[in-house]
Structure formats: structure tokens, C-alpha cells
Amino acid sequence: MARRLGARLFVPEHAAVCNAVGAVAGVVSETSEVLVNQPTLNVFRVHDPAGSRDYADAAEAVEEARRVSRELALSAARRAGASDPHVDTSVSERRARSELTGGYLAEATVRSRATGRPATGRAAE
Numbered sequence: 066m067a068r069r070l071g072a073r074l075f076v077p078e079h080a081a082v083c084n085a086v087g088a089v090a091g092v093v094s095e096t097s098e099v100l101v102n103q104p105t106l107n108v109f110r111v112h113d114p115a116g117s118r119d120y121a122d123a124a125e126a127v128e129e130a131r132r133v134s135r136e137l138a139l140s141a142a143r144r145a146g147a148s149d150p151h152v153d154t155s156v157s158e159r160r161a162r163s164e165l166t167g168g169y170l171a172e173a174t175v176r177s178r179a180t181g182r183p184a185t186g187r188a189a190e
Contacts, residue, residue: 093147094180096138099130101173109170113137123170127156130175138179147181154178 100112101123109126111118113133120126135152142150154177161171 072141080082088145091128091183092180093142093145093150093183094174094178095138095141095147095150096178097134097141098177099134099175101126101130101170101175103170106165116171125188127158127170127175128175131156131177134175134177135179140171142179142181146183150179150181152179153175 101109102112103109103123106123109120109123111120111126111130111133113130114137115133117128120129131154135154138152139150154175156173156175158173159171160168162168
């Protein structure tokens with residue numbers, strides 16, 4: 066299996082072979098979500114584990130949520146042992162209508178998933 070994946074497999078004495086194979090063939094995947102909502106007119110609030118911050122522009126708030134979500138997912142994947150993780154980010158928006166302002170962003174969820182091969186058990190040939 067290691068040869069097919071282009072990896073060098075190091076199995077310590079007394080190690081379970083299934084754990085060694087899993088380390089080579091497995092993938093580390095971590096997900097992070099950041100919420101953006103509009104609590105009052107012309108205020109867009111970004112909620113993440115570090116706290117909440119207000120922005121006057123919806124696009125700016127969503128972009129900040131993208132940045133934070135991406136950083137959180139990357140950090141979590143690296144802590145979990147991913148080597149050179151790749152990040153995919155998606156934004157799910159919920160919009161509403163108001164007689165006063167027309168359409169507005171009621172809420173946006175920014176979700177990032179970082180995935181990568183485990184750093185252990187692999188080496189370049």
C-alpha cells in the first residue's frame with residue numbers, strides 16, 4: 066500500500082499494522098464556522114471564538130468571517146497532524162425583506178474545511 070501511495074512506511078515494533086496503514090491512507094479534516102448577522106440597521110456582527118466585532122458593511126463583515134474561519138480550520142488541522150492542508154470555504158446567506166430598507170442580510174454562515182494527509186508515516190521517495 067505504501068508503494069502505491071508513493072510513501073515510505075515506518076512501522077515500529079509491536080505497532081498494529083492497521084494503525085500504520087491508516088496513518089498513510091487517512092486524511093485529517095477539520096471544520097470551522099463563523100456567523101455574521103445584522104442585529105440592527107447598518108451593523109453587521111461577526112461572531113467567532115475570539116468574540117464579536119461590528120462592521121458597517123456586509124461584504125466587509127463576510128470577508129472578515131471568511132478570513133477567520135479559514136485560519137481557525139487551518140490551525141485545527143495542523144494541530145491534528147495534517148501536513149500542508151487545503152482549505153475549502155463556503156458562505157451560506159439568509160436574506161430578508163423589509164419595507165423600510167428593502168432586502169438585507171439577515172445572517173451568513175461561513176464554513177471552512179481544512180483537509181490534508183497526516184504528517185506522520187509519510188516520507189518522499
